[in-house]
Amino acid sequence: MDALVGDYLAGMSVKALAERYGIHRATVFSHLRRRNVPSRRPRLGxxxxxxxxxxxxxxxxxxxxxxxxxxxxxxxxxxxxxxxxxxxxxxxxx
Structure with a gap:
């Protein structure tokens, strides 16, 4: 879980995290929510x-x-x- 949070905070996308850790995107969001990690919404330049x-x-x-x-x-x-x-x-x- 620490590695997942670290990767997210380093800028990795939720999709990439799900693939890396072999879990569903919803599970990634659940882990981040449990750790009170602020979500970031990707925006367009x-x-x-x-x-x-x-x-x-x-x-x-x-x-x-x-x-x-x-x-x-x-x-x-x-x-x-x-x-x-x-x-x-x-x-x-x-």
Whole structure:
């Protein structure tokens, strides 16, 4: 467990940790939660955001973009909201 936490804190992805230790991703999250390790959500850099916008305009789904860039759909969605391509319904109070 110490090695798993250390690898995570060193920047290793949850997917890579699951593969390295031969466990499910959910188990990785459980171990990290039990150790009170703060989660980090992968985000897209400036160039990746521009690529996500380009791919979205080309008709590629958020899930497919996320897979291609190694992040989840939520990270892609956040980049598209920031770019103004989609409306963030959570902040829409009208």
């Amino acid at each position: 400036i160039d990746e955001k521009a690529e996500a916008v380009r791919l979205t305009r080309a008709g590629v789904s958020m899930r497919a973009i996320g897979r291609r860039m190694g992040v989840d759909r939520k990270a892609v969605r956040a980049a598209l909201v920031e770019a103004g391509l989609i409306v963030d319904e959570a902040s829409d109070d009208s």
